[in-house]
Amino acid sequence: MASISAAAKASSAAFVHRVLPSRRLSVASLFPQKLLYSDPLLAFPPLSQNELAAAAATQRQRRASASGRRARPGRIRAVATPSRAPRAPASTGSVKSAMTTTEKILARASEHASLEPGENVWVNVDVLMTHDVCGPGTIGIFKQEFGEDAKVWDREKVVIIPDHYIFTSDERANRNVDILRDFCTEQSIKYFYDIKDLSNFKANPDYKGVCHVALAQEGHCRPGEVLLGTDSHTCNAGAFGQFATGIGNTDAGFVMGTGKALLKVPPTIRFVLDGEMPPYLLAKDLILQIIGEISVSGATYKSMEFVGSTVESLNMEERMTLCNMVIEAGGKNGVVPADETTFKYLEGKTSVEYEPVYSDAQARFVSDYRFDVSKLEPVVAKPHSPDNRALARECKDVKIDRVYIGSCTGGKTEDFFAAAKLFFASGKKVKVPTFLVPATQKVWMDVYSIPVPGTGGKTCSQIFEEAGCDTPASPSCGACLGGPRDTYARMNEPMVCVSTTNRNFPGRMGHKEGQIYLASPYTAAASALTGYVTDPRDFLQ
Amino acid sequence: MATAATALSLTEVAPAVLALGPAASRAFLHRSLVAPHRRPALKCHHSRPLTAVAAAAAAAAGDSPSTAVFHGECFVVGDNIDTDQIIPAEHLTLVPSKPDEYRKLGSFAFVGLPSAAYPTPFVAPGEEKSRYAVIIGGANFGCGSSREHAPVALGAAGARAVLAESYARIFFRNSVATGEVYPIELADTGAWKECKTGDVVTVDLANCIMINHTSGKQHKLKPIGDAGPVIEAGGIFAYARKTGMIASKSA
Numbered sequence: 001m002a003s004i005s006a007a008a009k010a011s012s013a014a015f016v017h018r019v020l021p022s023r024r025l026s027v028a029s030l031f032p033q034k035l036l037y038s039d040p041l042l043a044f045p046p047l048s049q050n051e052l053a054a055a056a057a058t059q060r061q062r063r064a065s066a067s068g069r070r071a072r073p074g075r076i077r078a079v080a081t082p083s084r085a086p087r088a089p090a091s092t093g094s095v096k097s098a099m100t101t102t103e104k105i106l107a108r109a110s111e112h113a114s115l116e117p118g119e120n121v122w123v124n125v126d127v128l129m130t131h132d133v134c135g136p137g138t139i140g141i142f143k144q145e146f147g148e149d150a151k152v153w154d155r156e157k158v159v160i161i162p163d164h165y166i167f168t169s170d171e172r173a174n175r176n177v178d179i180l181r182d183f184c185t186e187q188s189i190k191y192f193y194d195i196k197d198l199s200n201f202k203a204n205p206d207y208k209g210v211c212h213v214a215l216a217q218e219g220h221c222r223p224g225e226v227l228l229g230t231d232s233h234t235c236n237a238g239a240f241g242q243f244a245t246g247i248g249n250t251d252a253g254f255v256m257g258t259g260k261a262l263l264k265v266p267p268t269i270r271f272v273l274d275g276e277m278p279p280y281l282l283a284k285d286l287i288l289q290i291i292g293e294i295s296v297s298g299a300t301y302k303s304m305e306f307v308g309s310t311v312e313s314l315n316m317e318e319r320m321t322l323c324n325m326v327i328e329a330g331g332k333n334g335v336v337p338a339d340e341t342t343f344k345y346l347e348g349k350t351s352v353e354y355e356p357v358y359s360d361a362q363a364r365f366v367s368d369y370r371f372d373v374s375k376l377e378p379v380v381a382k383p384h385s386p387d388n389r390a391l392a393r394e395c396k397d398v399k400i401d402r403v404y405i406g407s408c409t410g411g412k413t414e415d416f417f418a419a420a421k422l423f424f425a426s427g428k429k430v431k432v433p434t435f436l437v438p439a440t441q442k443v444w445m446d447v448y449s450i451p452v453p454g455t456g457g458k459t460c461s462q463i464f465e466e467a468g469c470d471t472p473a474s475p476s477c478g479a480c481l482g483g484p485r486d487t488y489a490r491m492n493e494p495m496v497c498v499s500t501t502n503r504n505f506p507g508r509m510g511h512k513e514g515q516i517y518l519a520s521p522y523t524a525a526a527s528a529l530t531g532y533v534t535d536p537r538d539f540l541q
Numbered sequence: 542m543a544t545a546a547t548a549l550s551l552t553e554v555a556p557a558v559l560a561l562g563p564a565a566s567r568a569f570l571h572r573s574l575v576a577p578h579r580r581p582a583l584k585c586h587h588s589r590p591l592t593a594v595a596a597a598a599a600a601a602a603g604d605s606p607s608t609a610v611f612h613g614e615c616f617v618v619g620d621n622i623d624t625d626q627i628i629p630a631e632h633l634t635l636v637p638s639k640p641d642e643y644r645k646l647g648s649f650a651f652v653g654l655p656s657a658a659y660p661t662p663f664v665a666p667g668e669e670k671s672r673y674a675v676i677i678g679g680a681n682f683g684c685g686s687s688r689e690h691a692p693v694a695l696g697a698a699g700a701r702a703v704l705a706e707s708y709a710r711i712f713f714r715n716s717v718a719t720g721e722v723y724p725i726e727l728a729d730t731g732a733w734k735e736c737k738t739g740d741v742v743t744v745d746l747a748n749c750i751m752i753n754h755t756s757g758k759q760h761k762l763k764p765i766g767d768a769g770p771v772i773e774a775g776g777i778f779a780y781a782r783k784t785g786m787i788a789s790k791s792a
Binding site for chain 1: 709
């Protein structure tokens with residue numbers, strides 16, 4: 001999968017970068033050797049050799065102090081460096097130092113041979129994503145700072161996905177999508193997933209839905225690249241072995257104009273998940289287990305890398321669930337090493353060549369956590385914090401008012417498959433209102449068209465209907481984050497909800513006194529059947 | 542208008558001066574080849590300009606370490622205050638870069654706090670501005686969503702500084718990038734518990750100290766470092782223009 005041409009590109013870019021600083025220096029500093037060793041009279045007659053030597057040394061010194069880390073006296077001597085065979089600087093630097101996946105991606109993107117945690121570097125951004133909540137503000141800053149008629153740095157690298165507040169009559173929310181549309185037209189943005197007809201999302205072939213899932217499905221998540229987005233769950237794309245993290249409007253406005261971002265290289269925590277995954281567990285249980293272990297700030301400023309036989313066995317959507325919630329532990333990004341599963345998922349989705357990178361065997365991790373997944377049990381996060389972990393069975397007396405299955409974390413095709421499998425296995429009907437919001441238009445289609453394995457050819461939608469769930473709604477972020485008052489399934493009353501979403505802070509799904517139990521799609525479906533928080537083993541045995 | 546070329550020159554010189562994050566300045570100091578500034582009688586180790594370019598720029602702009610002093614009543618919140626509580630998602634339709642909507646965001650600052658635990662609102666009903674100049678919080682302040690609306694709402698409401706035990710990464714960075722509020726770390730664990738909403742406090746950045754006049758106690762602060770001058774200027778773009786890293790808008 002490694003692509004030669006991508007490597008060549010990276011290498012030649014690095015070459016240009018190394019030469020650049022000297023362009024700004026005077027002739028004397030550009031050609032110190034030439035002046036020193038050729039006839040000085042020909043060049044600058046009034047200067048003596050000593051003066052020239054001194055000038056060169058001063059220049060070198062100044063250059064050394066100005067350019068920071070690369071500056072070593074005497075290093076940049078030649079007029080032009082000899083041509084070299086193209087090679088990736090991160091893998092074959094003159095002094096090879098062991099790095100983690102995150103360090104390697106940032107090293108390549110910042111054109112450094114190697115990096116260490118704590119270093120601040122300017123990285124070249126491969127994809128910048130924004131949506132209807134932060135897009136208008138980002139565009140506002142971009143225009144304010146770069147000018148009304150400024151152009152984005154690369155119209156093919158800015159991806160704009162309206163998804164948060166779509167199916168609402170809120171005028172300002174609708175206006176924000178209009179702002180995105182005007183901007184994309186003006187800038188000829190290549191990837192804008194527009195929606196115009198709000199009454200029927202299917203009438204909008206371009207409309208996708210939840211940005212993080214859409215990014216993956218549309219081939220914008222590629223191993224080894226840097227993806228920044230104005231949304232904290234941008235870390236979702238770490239599932240592809242990509243560096244992906246959330247940024248604010250101001251930083252995004254800067255990236256929009258320059259294609260560069262200043263990032264601090266995070267140290268990496270490694271999570272080794274081994275053992276066979278029991279049939280009643282999903283990736284959501286794993287990540288809730290981990291956040292419960294390290295707390296909501298346990299990975300602040302850090303990268304979380306997931307490895308081990310269990311992780312290797314997970315499909316892409318489950319890997320996304322894992323990486324999606326690293327922000328809930330404060331993490332900067334999550335990483336799952338790219339493998340055959342990744343490459344297969346990407347087949348036909350992107351024509352862009354990519355080059356995955358992997359942690360070296362000697363790479364330094366700040367800490368290692370090991371889990372024997374075969375011994376884990378289904379867990380939930382109780383209100384009001386994602387690290388408030390408890391076993392699902394310990395909460396069997398918690399009466400609930402509703403169940404919500406949706407969002408970037410828990411509204412993917414596999415999530416609905418899981419819920420449908422449990423409903424089908426039970427043959428029962430739900431006891432509380434059960435809301436289903438597919439993340440994207442593609443997920444919605446899958447829910448209606450793909451037969452769920454082991455159910456005799458029934459689709460998710462048929463099973464959901466038989467179980468008495470609400471009809472799957474139009475794809476969007478929906479009620480995961482509250483949103484405008486008329487958002488489908490928003491908690492407008494102080495209720496108790498079991499949800500496959502990612503956050504349960506006070507007021508997250510609407511009402512400040514609402515209580516949210518975060519759970520896997522299995523646990524959510526099992527809870528819908530009983531009206532209490534329920535361990536899915538009650539139905540899956 | 543800043544062209545692509547000026548933007549590029551920003552990327553060449555800015556890394557060191559825009560070192561964001563609480564530990565960033567330390568990471569740079571050992572690499573710095575610039576002679577340290579003479580330090581006046583300060584209780585804390587203030588930041589030094591990090592490159593020759595930055596030093597020259599800072600000198601030209603009359604830049605000095607943060608000496609700001611904030612005085613007023615404080616508003617006290619607990620651990621893990623997430624950005625949904627600072628500005629609930631239903632108000633995110635407001636676009637911070639539009640002046641009238643910016644003010645409106647301020648009026649909604651902290652409305653997501655549970656009313657039972659926080660009976661006193663941060664912004665009085667019907668008002669646009671808060672009476673509280675300083676926010677004091679516990680650990681992991683600003684966790685959750687990356688919405689820049691959060692520091693903007695606090696700044697728009699009139700708050701100048703947040704003093705918390707620790708910050709979530711994106712909130713810290715957004716505060717500096719926008720220049721809306723100073724995200725300052727309290728040096729001692731649990732110090733926030735000794736303050737009550739309505740206490741009159743003075744935050745002295747030069748001396749890295751917060752004086753609570755109501756309780757009569759003093760609390761140490763960690764230095765804001767290189768982030769200070771950026772916030773003082775009004776955010777990264779304003780700082781870059783002020784120090785000549787990118788062309789000023791009129792040019």
